[in-house]
Amino acid sequence: MRQLPLEILTAESFAAFGQVIRADEHAQRYLINQGSTERFHDLADIDTATGDGRTLLSIFRGQPRMWPIQLDMLECHPLGSQAFMPLNRHPYVVVVAPAGPLDETRIRAFLVTDGSGVNYTRGCWHHPLLALEATSDFLVIDRGGTGMNLQEQTLDSPLYLDPASL
Ligand SMILES: NC(=O)N[C@@H](O)C(=O)O
């Protein structure tokens, strides 16, 4: 079983898979509401318009995964993007690979500990939600509508997330 190291999530390291959603100094931001509110503007490319697509806003309540964490499959959404924004500060793990035919050598894992969210681009391979430490709620924005928007693939070689790489 191959160990998959956990990387730190940055906009640059995640660029091939989508956007990092973070209210920080890198965002386009400006004051609104007579200066009482700061808007961190347009943080992710929400892509749900394919076909009769419409944008869904949901909450996913993820149960914490227990170590060792074995990964046997990835999935992708060929018709739209999918964004996850944590509603608490519990850590979680994002496992991704570039869109297109799944190349298992290009699977990467990111540990998120600062409350940042992620938006997977349309077709980006990812593992279903991997919450850690506690039951965790995530605001999820993805595509509703007709068409098969979930493709799953079993890995030829299962992977283990390597906690020692933290
Ligand atoms: N299937 C579903 O709605 N959830 C997955 O897409 C996921 O990425 O968690």
Ligand code: NI
């Ligand atoms: Ni998904």
